[in-house]
Each structure stands twice: as C-alpha cells, then as structure tokens.
Amino acid sequence: MSIGYVLAVVATAIWAGNFIVARALNQDVLPIGLAFWRWTIAVATLAPFTVRAAVADWKLIQKSLPYLTVSALLGVTTFNTLIYVAGHTTLAVNMALIASCSPVFIVLMSRLFYGETISLMRAAGIAIAVSGVVLLIAGGSLERLLSISFAIGDLYMLLASIIFAGYTMLVKRKPPNLRMTTFTLCTFSLGLLFLSPFYALECWIYHPVAFNPSIALALLYVGVLSSVVAFLAWNQAIALIGPNRTALIYYLIPVFSGIAAWLFLGEAISLVHIFSTLAIVCGIIITNRTKSSLVGIRNIPKN
Numbered sequence: 263m264s265i266g267y268v269l270a271v272v273a274t275a276i277w278a279g280n281f282i283v284a285r286a287l288n289q290d291v292l293p294i295g296l297a298f299w300r301w302t303i304a305v306a307t308l309a310p311f312t313v314r315a316a317v318a319d320w321k322l323i324q325k326s327l328p329y330l331t332v333s334a335l336l337g338v339t340t341f342n343t344l345i346y347v348a349g350h351t352t353l354a355v356n357m358a359l360i361a362s363c364s365p366v367f368i369v370l371m372s373r374l375f376y377g378e379t380i381s382l383m384r385a386a387g388i389a390i391a392v393s394g395v396v397l398l399i400a401g402g403s404l405e406r407l408l409s410i411s412f413a414i415g416d417l418y419m420l421l422a423s424i425i426f427a428g429y430t431m432l433v434k435r436k437p438p439n440l441r442m443t444t445f446t447l448c449t450f451s452l453g454l455l456f457l458s459p460f461y462a463l464e465c466w467i468y469h470p471v472a473f474n475p476s477i478a479l480a481l482l483y484v485g486v487l488s489s490v491v492a493f494l495a496w497n498q499a500i501a502l503i504g505p506n507r508t509a510l511i512y513y514l515i516p517v518f519s520g521i522a523a524w525l526f527l528g529e530a531i532s533l534v535h536i537f538s539t540l541a542i543v544c545g546i547i548i549t550n551r552t553k554s555s556l557v558g559i560r561n562i563p564k565n
Contacts, residue, residue: 266502270511273496278518280342280488281357283480284349293346295471296484298461301338301454303485308450312443319444326437330448337429337493338453344422352415360419361515362392367427368509375431378506383548391513391545397538430509433500442497450489513542 287296316323323330348357366388372378436445471477499508517538 264503266499266508267511269495269502270499270508271514273492273499274511274514275518276487276492276495278515279522280345280484281349281361281515281519282522283484283488284346284357287477287480288350290477291471292464292468293343293350294457294460294464296346296481297339297343298454298457299471299481300342300484300489301450301457303481304489305447305450305454307486308443308447308490312447315441316444316447319441322437322440323444323448326440329432329435329437330445331452333429333432333445334449334452335456336425336432338449339456341422341425341429343457344418344425348415348418348422350415352419357415357419360416361423362513363420364423364426364430365509365512366392367424368430368505371427371431372506387545387548388510389545390548391510391542394513394538394541394543394545397541427509430500430505433497434505436497436501442494442501446490446494446497450493510545513545517542 284296345357369378369384369388436442496508499511
C-alpha cells in the first residue's frame, strides 16, 4: 500500500475522535475557546521542530503569504471552529453523516477547477461508499434514518465540509519548494492569529476556558494529535496521491468513530457495522482503481 494511503488513514482515524471531543465538551468549553487552545497547543508543539526550516524558507513564505493566509483562514480558523460550534447544537451522529459529504465536494471541485473527469466507475465507487456511510448511520433501519432530526448545527457542519474540501484543493496548489512542515507551521500560526480577537471577545462576553484534568487531556488530544499529527499526515497524503484519492479515505471517519465508541464507550459492533465498513472500503477501492483517478496524480508536484 502506498504511504500516501497510510497517512490519509492515520489522519482520518485521529479526526474521528475530534467529533467525539467536540460533542463531549459542548457543555464545558465554548467553541472558540476550544479552537483557540487547540491551535495554541499545536503551534507550541510544532514550532521547536520547524522554526529553523521556516526561517530558511522566509523569502518563500513572504512570496506565498496570500496563499498561506487563505489556507489558514479555511483550514484552521474556520473549518475546525465550525465543527466545535456545530457540536453545541447537533449530535455526533449527524456530524459524522454530514462530514462524509466532504469527499463528494472535493471530487466536484476537482472537476470544476482542474477539469478532472468523473467516470461511471468512479461515480459508482463513490455511491457505494456513501451507501456504506448511510447504512452505518442508520443502523440498517430506514425508520431510524428518516427519524434523524437536523438542527442549525447541521448547517454549520455542512459549511465546514465545503470549507474542508476547499482547503484540500488549496493544499494541492502548495508551492513545490515550500516544505510541508513550513506550510503547516505558517497556516497554524496564522489561523491562531485570526482566532485570537474572537477568543478575547468570547472571554469578555462569556468566560475563558476553565481548565481541569479532563479538559486538559482533551485539549492535548486535539492540539497534538488532531492538529499536528493529523494535518501533517493529511497534507503529505495529498501531495503523494492527490486530493481525490486522499479525500475518499475520509469516508472511513464514521467507521473509526464506531470503533472508538466500542473501545471507550462499550458500544457493541453489529453485522450492520461490518457490512457498512465493507461497503465503504469497496467503494474506496473501486474509485481509486479508475483511470481517471490517476490523472490527478501525474500532475501532483513531489516534495
């Protein structure tokens, strides 16, 4: 298996826990505060290992500042904050369902902006993967699927999915001479900078984050794993195998969420989980074996 696929799976598995954290902390931490401390921890973790390279890339950073600014606004400031805002008004199951729309948006954007073709085989693979996600969310029950209610948080989550697709498209356009670690540090730092005035306003109107051991552990998870490790893995996967192939791995988020619920919450895994996982994996394999998927890879600059 290509290292690009492994990296995409690692990122997706880690991000699956991000939805659980967003929902679990909705009564204890306000969304902007959660986002602010997440990226503060991420920058503090990443900086010691990447500052020297960033200094060496300073001229390239200055030249790429507009691109880095837009990438930071989409991928750091807005996308993840919207997830935490959504976690205050909707269920984790709804968030996982809507998040599965991101690969579809990425394929459509690839078609719109890069002219990548969508073959019948690729469309069939996407349909099979989406069916697996829907089967997993519905638990094999049409009645349960129809009974899912949607709130304002679902609109925030839908907007987050579209923004994440846009961010993934931007990563493909990363200047080839700009190191991935430099790109990540710059976007994290700029995203944190843009969040700072909003967190100050949130503290003034409401209250700052009140730390305790459980909140500190959750922040370390989203700050180190969901941010540094997952973003580096995801961005590098895009550089290696292209945005479309990387995006399809994102369909595995509900699967990893189910496994996490089984491991940490004691929730049972049924035949529905197994069949839906098989459908998602089959859809990913079918889509990634189409010739149209190879077109984007040849045009991806290697680091």
